[in-house]
Amino acid sequence: MTVTVMSDRIGRSIHELPTPSVLIDLPTLHRNIEQMMGVARDSDVALRPHWKTSKCAEVGRLQLGAGAVGLTAATAAEVEALVDAGFDDIFWAYSPVGAHRIRTALRTAQRARVLIGLDSLAAAEPLAEAAVAEGIEFEVRLEVDTGLGRAGVDADDALTVARRLARMPGLVLEGVFTHEGHVQGVGADPERRMSTGTAAGRLLVEVAETLRADGLEIPGVSVGSTAGARSAPRVAGVTEARPGTYVYGDENQVAIGTVDPGDTAMTVLSSVISTQRGEPVLVDAGIKAMSSDGGMHGDGRIGTVVSDGGGLISVGHEEHGFLRGSSPLQVGDLIRVRPNHACGLTNMHSHVFAVEDGVVVDIWPVLGRH
Numbered sequence: 453m454t455v456t457v458m459s460d461r462i463g464r465s466i467h468e469l470p471t472p473s474v475l476i477d478l479p480t481l482h483r484n485i486e487q488m489m490g491v492a493r494d495s496d497v498a499l500r501p502h503w504k505t506s507k508c509a510e511v512g513r514l515q516l517g518a519g520a521v522g523l524t525a526a527t528a529a530e531v532e533a534l535v536d537a538g539f540d541d542i543f544w545a546y547s548p549v550g551a552h553r554i555r556t557a558l559r560t561a562q563r564a565r566v567l568i569g570l571d572s573l574a575a576a577e578p579l580a581e582a583a584v585a586e587g588i589e590f591e592v593r594l595e596v597d598t599g600l601g602r603a604g605v606d607a608d609d610a611l612t613v614a615r616r617l618a619r620m621p622g623l624v625l626e627g628v629f630t631h632e633g634h635v636q637g638v639g640a641d642p643e644r645r646m647s648t649g650t651a652a653g654r655l656l657v658e659v660a661e662t663l664r665a666d667g668l669e670i671p672g673v674s675v676g677s678t679a680g681a682r683s684a685p686r687v688a689g690v691t692e693a694r695p696g697t698y699v700y701g702d703e704n705q706v707a708i709g710t711v712d713p714g715d716t717a718m719t720v721l722s723s724v725i726s727t728q729r730g731e732p733v734l735v736d737a738g739i740k741a742m743s744s745d746g747g748m749h750g751d752g753r754i755g756t757v758v759s760d761g762g763g764l765i766s767v768g769h770e771e772h773g774f775l776r777g778s779s780p781l782q783v784g785d786l787i788r789v790r791p792n793h794a795c796g797l798t799n800m801h802s803h804v805f806a807v808e809d810g811v812v813v814d815i816w817p818v819l820g821r822h
């Protein structure tokens with residue numbers, strides 16, 4: 453019996469890979485990293501990419517190598533994986549609620565700078581108590597809702613919460629942050645995206661100035677999204693940008709024009725497994741390979757075929773994708789599919805193949821998935 457070990461696949465054509473497999477096109481990845489670094493430099497802000505899009509240490513290292521100041525994470529597993537991989541400056545942009553998150557904060561803070569984002573005193577108090585018990589201090593950032601309607605204090609409440617945070621032993625209030633994800637929801641109109649992102653940046657800067665006028669030191673003013681990357685960070689007073697999706701790009705960004713189709717680095721390699729129905733053709737990229745994140749086209753597609761023949765994966769069962777609108781395909785044919793949402797897809801796979809000119813150059817584990 454021949455056992456194929458992973459490393460045997462390096463140097464092979466992608467046509468020899470098992471399917472479904474995630475491919476990351478290296479030249480496109482490098483270009484995206486450089487391009488966003490340039491966008492951040494033009495806006496005169498530090499870049500701290502959200503790592504949840506890749507969860508690959510190799511991608512994080514490329515981002516830091518290009519000039520990023522550190523990385524952003526969402527889950528405790530991501531923070532632990534980053535610290536284990538040697539990253540030493542992380543913004544954990546998620547309220548540290550629950551004993552397991554406090555444990556992660558304590559464990560990782562000994563080995564790295566871990567800034568922690570939160571939006572309530574209820575989340576802050578147990579963290580502060582843990583810090584005092586350990587004789588350490590945690591740097592925290594207060595999340596402000598600038599329009600997404602997800603986490604974050606209302607701007608009007610920020611001063612009250614910030615004053616209390618600043619007085620809590622064990623915590624150092626480092627700054628404020630927002631995720632202006634509603635810029636993506638604005639859709640394909642670049643002017644509306646610009647005005648929405650700018651408004652989010654301005655609101656966050658206003659909050660920071662209010663806090664400073666009250667005597668608080670607020671060095672960090674951090675915004676973050678791919679759709680808002682060319683608007684919110686340009687507001688004077690913003691110090692940091694945290695886009696994530698840009699690094700791979702995906703169909704949701706392509707649909708609204710924030711990523712060029714040629715700049716999407718991530719595809720899923722998939723095989724045609726049945727043509728019994730004629731149309732749809734069945735492929736092995738179902739929801740376990742693609743995730744079922746809805747596309748921004750509103751047509752229910754779970755993936756867009758970017759290889760010759762085209763078509764859309766309109767419906768997915770677990771291991772079956774229903775491909776419509778392609779030119780004729782045979783059982784065994786390979787297709788490449790652009791996912792709706794790169795970050796959701798990453799979390800479904802244990803590794804990705806870094807490829808160049810159709811050849812596997814490296815295999816990167818996806819870390820911190822749970």
Ligand SMILES: Cc1ncc(COP(=O)(O)O)c(C=O)c1O
Nearest residue numbers: 502545631676677678695696697
């Ligand atoms: C807190 C936070 N910051 C930054 C980002 C990055 O945004 P995007 O994926 O649009 O680049 C996200 C994404 O969800 C986020 O939740």
